[in-house]
Amino acid sequence: SEFSLPWPPPLTNPNRQNFPIFLRKDSINSPRFFARVPQQGSGVVSPEDLSLPNPAVETKEEVLRVFDEVAEEEGAKSEDKAPGSSTRAKKKTEEEDEFDNRFKLRNGREVFEEKAYLVGVERKGDIEYAFGIEESLKELGQLADTAGLMVAEIKSAIHALGVETVIFDDELSAGKCNLNRQLRNLEKCFGGDVRVCDRTALILDIFNQRAATVALAQMEYQLPRLTKMWTHLERQAGGQVKGMGEKQIEVDKRILRTQIGVLKKELDSVRKHRKQYRNRRTSVPVPVVSLVGYTNAGKSTLLNQLTGANVLAEDRLFATLDPTTRRVQMKNGKEFLLTDTVGFIQKLPTTLVAAFRATLEEITESSLLVHVVDISHPLAEQQIDAVDKVLLELDVSSIPKLMVWNKVDKVADPEKLKLDAEKRGDIVCVSALNGEGLLEFCNAVQERLKDSMVWVEALIPFEKGELLSTVHQVGMVERTEYTENGTLVKAHVPLRFARLLTPMRQLSIT
Ligand SMILES: Nc1nc2c(ncn2[C@@H]2O[C@H](COP(=O)(O)OP(=O)(O)OP(=O)(O)O)[C@@H](O)[C@H]2O)c(=O)[nH]1
Numbered sequence: 446s447e448f449s450l451p452w453p454p455p456l457t458n459p460n461r462q463n464f465p466i467f468l469r470k471d472s473i474n475s476p477r478f479f480a481r482v483p484q485q486g487s488g489v490v491s492p493e494d495l496s497l498p499n500p501a502v503e504t505k506e507e508v509l510r511v512f513d514e515v516a517e518e519e520g521a522k523s524e525d526k527a528p529g530s531s532t533r534a535k536k537k538t539e540e541e542d543e544f545d546n547r548f549k550l551r552n553g554r555e556v557f558e559e560k561a562y563l564v565g566v567e568r569k570g571d572i573e574y575a576f577g578i579e580e581s582l583k584e585l586g587q588l589a590d591t592a593g594l595m596v597a598e599i600k601s602a603i604h605a606l607g608v609e610t611v612i613f614d615d616e617l618s619a620g621k622c623n624l625n626r627q628l629r630n631l632e633k634c635f636g637g638d639v640r641v642c643d644r645t646a647l648i649l650d651i652f653n654q655r656a657a658t659v660a661l662a663q664m665e666y667q668l669p670r671l672t673k674m675w676t677h678l679e680r681q682a683g684g685q686v687k688g689m690g691e692k693q694i695e696v697d698k699r700i701l702r703t704q705i706g707v708l709k710k711e712l713d714s715v716r717k718h719r720k721q722y723r724n725r726r727t728s729v730p731v732p733v734v735s736l737v738g739y740t741n742a743g744k745s746t747l748l749n750q751l752t753g754a755n756v757l758a759e760d761r762l763f764a765t766l767d768p769t770t771r772r773v774q775m776k777n778g779k780e781f782l783l784t785d786t787v788g789f790i791q792k793l794p795t796t797l798v799a800a801f802r803a804t805l806e807e808i809t810e811s812s813l814l815v816h817v818v819d820i821s822h823p824l825a826e827q828q829i830d831a832v833d834k835v836l837l838e839l840d841v842s843s844i845p846k847l848m849v850w851n852k853v854d855k856v857a858d859p860e861k862l863k864l865d866a867e868k869r870g871d872i873v874c875v876s877a878l879n880g881e882g883l884l885e886f887c888n889a890v891q892e893r894l895k896d897s898m899v900w901v902e903a904l905i906p907f908e909k910g911e912l913l914s915t916v917h918q919v920g921m922v923e924r925t926e927y928t929e930n931g932t933l934v935k936a937h938v939p940l941r942f943a944r945l946l947t948p949m950r951q952l953s954i955t
């Protein structure tokens with residue numbers, strides 16, 4: 446408070462390469478800021494290098510206040526250094542306590558909370574980008590929460606000492622020389638042991654925590670980036686043992702390649718297992734319906750509501766990483782299998798598409814795709830597009846689709862929304878949370894499934910009673926007639942089941 450800080454603050458090291466960055470508030474109520482770089486390229490805000498000639502921060506006072514806090518902390522530290530200071534020991538244990546407190550329990554797993562600093566870079570060419578940087582950053586924040594990180598506000602970022610990870614909203618592409626320069630510059634600017642990562646690395650981190658199969662994608666992502674990880678060795682060696690860093694790279698690359706080999710084998714066996722499981726399932730003629738949609742749309746909640754299954758549904762991104770299939774039994778005795786899938790996300794890293802494909806293989810064999818949309822989300826349209834794009838890549842255009850607008854309980858004008866849906870004719874409005882519209886949903890599913898069924902007229906002998914009940918369960922029966930020779934049934938049934946009925950169909954023709 447007695448500090449008067451110069452404005453703009455001086456550079457501690459004038460030789461250090463520094464990109465100017467302008468800070469803007471994330472939104473009026475949010476304490477988070479995002480960075481704007483006026484020219485092409487990326488930039489960083491480094492604590493000592495906070496050279497903001499013309500900050501786009503709403504109030505200069507706000508930033509000054511942050512500086513005050515830093516200064517106060519610095520002041521406290523220098524006091525600390527006084528020999529024999531009794532506050533020193535106290536501070537020490539406080540720090541230790543704080544360190545211990547950062548181990549948190551989440552979903553039965555112990556995670557260490559990292560203080561992270563989100564950086565979004567808006568480039569000139571990106572302005573048209575549908576999601577917009579604010580939304581993208583918000584999503585990144587949620588991603589970071591999911592990874593078990595604590596999103597520190599920019600304040601703590603400026604507090605320097607607090608920041609351990611800097612997360613970029615875009616994939617920092619490897620291989621090109623300007624990435625290396627970019628990373629080195631970042632390292633230089635941040636100094637110390639700050640971890641710099643990007644959207645891809647963060648998503649991979651989440652996957653790595655919960656889905657073993659995706660570890661592969663992570664390793665493949667790491668391989669070209671190893672070069673960067675070992676440059677510090679070269680620097681330490683000061684040119685004398687220049688080969689040292691390189692050797693370590695080779696060792697690391699070899700280890701990674703071996704691990705990739707092992708994982709690939711594991712993945713193969715997982716695939717085989719899943720395939721066997723699917724084959725077993727297809728011998729039961731129950732149609733399979735897959736839930737797809739943007740992450741956090743409410744797919745797992747819908748599955749839970751319909752089946753009473755206890756699938757993890759949470760307000761965090763990528764809550765579901767493994768497909769889960771449950772049997773849905775309707776009041777009228779009809780059944781279908783409902784499969785939950787991993788959510789989609791924009792800017793899906795290229796390395797992840799392959800991993801998604803493995804998890805999403807399930808849906809290529811379903812009779813119907815239900816596209817779940819969080820219609821209360823301001824960017825619902827863009828999320829729909831993002832999902833459609835992935836579906837296109839998965840080559841499932843031949844499978845019929847049904848769109849569900851979820852979270853109708855959350856929208857401002859549900860009646861207007863329902864009218865909109867009605868006008869478009871192919872949309873069901875539901876609230877997976879309170880159960881609204883679920884009956885309509887099931888009926889719509891049945892209706893769509895009919896499109897993938899074939900019409901049969903079959904005379905089923907009385908001794909094959911179980912076949913008749915299966916027709917009722919999995920098909921749509923129009924008529925049954927009892928005759929001397931058995932039950933004459935006219936119905937839509939799944940193709941596979943129709944094959945089972947073939948001999949009886951011939952019977953009905955004669
Ligand atoms: N208000 C409201 N919230 C909902 C509704 N459906 C789901 N949610 C909430 O939305 C959040 C995400 O739901 P999930 O079912 O986990 O979403 P998901 O699509 O499975 O997400 P991923 O597994 O990440 O792909 C949870 O907090 C749910 O409680 C709804 O109809 N209304």
Ligand SMILES: [Mg+2]
Binds near residue numbers: 746757764785788
């Ligand atoms: Mg889910």
